[in-house]
Amino acid sequence: MTETAVTDIQNELKSIALLGTGPMGAPIARNILAAGVPLTLWNRTAEKARAIGGGRVAGTPAEAAAGVVLTVLPDLPQVASLLPGEDGLLAGWKAAGIEEPVLVIHGTVSPVAVARFAEDCKNLHGVTVVDAPLSGGTIGAEEGRLSTMAGGPRDTVRRLLPLFGLYSSTVVWFGEAGAGSTVKACNQIVVSATVTALAEAMAVATATGLDPEKVQSILAGGLANSEVLRQKGQRWIDQDFEGGGSAKNQLKDLNFIAEIAKDAGLELPLSASVRGAFELMVDAGDGDLDHTGIYRTILGEPGHASRL
Incomplete structure (x- = not known):
């Protein structure tokens, strides 16, 4: 400058x-x-x-x-x-x-x-x-x-x-004031859903014996690519969910989204489903992990990092 x-x-x-x-x-x-x-x-x-x-x-x-x-x-x-x-x-x-x-x-x-x-x-x-x-x-x-x-x-x-x-x-x-935060809620609908969708994909890859790094290379080369995959993909490969954007903050955002939807008279089925998944993750004690750790909840092993 x-x-x-x-x-x-x-x-x-x-x-x-x-x-x-x-x-x-x-x-x-x-x-x-x-x-x-x-x-x-x-x-x-x-x-x-x-x-x-x-x-x-x-x-x-x-x-x-x-x-x-x-x-x-x-x-x-x-x-x-x-x-x-x-x-x-x-x-x-x-x-x-x-x-x-x-x-x-x-x-x-x-x-x-x-x-x-x-x-x-x-x-x-x-x-x-x-x-x-x-x-x-x-x-x-x-x-x-x-x-x-x-x-x-x-x-x-x-x-x-x-x-x-x-x-x-x-x-x-x-x-x-308030308009910026409403736009952020729109952003977080996409982010939380994308994180959860990628975590599900990585869970399927793991459960079926596929190499998650190779699976991600395919996702990155096609329509499934995203900034979330670019920034967060290595977490699923390394099984490292410490630090980053916490699950409890992701749930906080999803609660704001539910508040906005209620005021607007909208039903948001995808956001409601993702919110439920993050409620399970936080309730299991994984709230301080990065939101990509929803992968552990999907695999049914929240709260047991050493077992993954």
């Missing part, structure tokens, strides 16, 4: 902070810093923020309060918990004299809840909320080619576009 472009981002957005340096937040932070944009970091476990190797690490959310605060956290309650108290963002914004801060929610949250949260933040505190969930996984975050689905005031999103462009290859505004 040119020095002029960095200056333009700074002039437009004044100051930027990122809260939540987990599997998605860390590579996003690194991409922002690599572009030469100053960034304040905060994470509940401070060591993870310091491990980024750049930026200013804040001790509390209040110390991280900036004109634009990016949150990369699992769900809306975690974001809401950052606001109150003497160590919270509201106190930090007041102390810093920031009158119209922007709070960006990059996690996957309920569209209904985030729309209500955005309204309360604006009316009660003068904080503009942009719900901007991401798609592309940790690899997409590392490569700076995430898809960002934005909901919130259009002019605010326009101001954020150069910043989002540091870690996204696609950014689309869809409407007011």
